[in-house]
Amino acid sequence: MAKVSKFELLSGEKKFTAVKLTVENAVFMLLSEDEESLGTLAVAIPQKGGMLGPSISSVLLGNRESMLTRMLAERLAHLTGKMSLVSLFARTVYGMEAAKLYAKLFDGVMKAEERSL
Numbered sequence: 001m002a003k004v005s006k007f008e009l010l011s012g013e014k015k016f017t018a019v020k021l022t023v024e025n026a027v028f029m030l031l032s033e034d035e036e037s038l039g040t041l042a043v044a045i046p047q048k049g050g051m052l053g054p055s056i057s058s059v060l061l062g063n064r065e066s067m068l069t070r071m072l073a074e075r076l077a078h079l080t081g082k083m084s085l086v087s088l089f090a091r092t093v094y095g096m097e098a099a100k101l102y103a104k105l106f107d108g109v110m111k112a113e114e115r116s117l
Contacts, residue, residue, distance in 0.1 A: 004115055007108035011101055014092065018109035027080050029109065031072070031102050032089040039089030040066050044073035046081050055084075065090050068099055072106055079110065 005020040019030045030036055040062030044055040055074040059066045069088040076084035090098050 005109050005112040007105065007112045009101070009105050009108060016101060016105050018105045018112075020109045020112070020114075022080070022082075022114065026083040026085065027076055028085045028087075029072070029076055029106070030087045030089075031105055032087075033091045033093065037089040039087050040064050040069045041085065041087045042066070042070040042073040044070070044077035044084045044086075046077040046083075064088075065094070065098055065102075068102060072102065075106070 003022045005018075005022075007018045009016045009018075014033060017030075017032050017036055019036060021028045030038070032039065038061075041060045042057060043060055044057035046055050055077040057070050057074045057077070059070055062069075065088050069086055072088065073084050073086040076086060088102060090102075093101055
């Protein structure tokens, strides 16, 4: 059964939203500034049993904040042990500011209560 979690964060006058959809074999996370929107999209597959190194990952779509998006996809795959897709839509924040905000958003939705669909 699919489960959904949502978390919102206010920074100044800006609203940031995270939505996480968990299904049996994968996790999709949508991180957005303002309204929920599709942004740079990365996929990661976790390492399995005894293999060393980070998750296998790639950016599928977009280029804005692509390294951050890929890093978050790898982190999600590592934490859940599932194939992970992360979309990051940033309208006005970039670089270190974006990394700090989206890391907080990621952590917030990971701790948020899941509800079944």
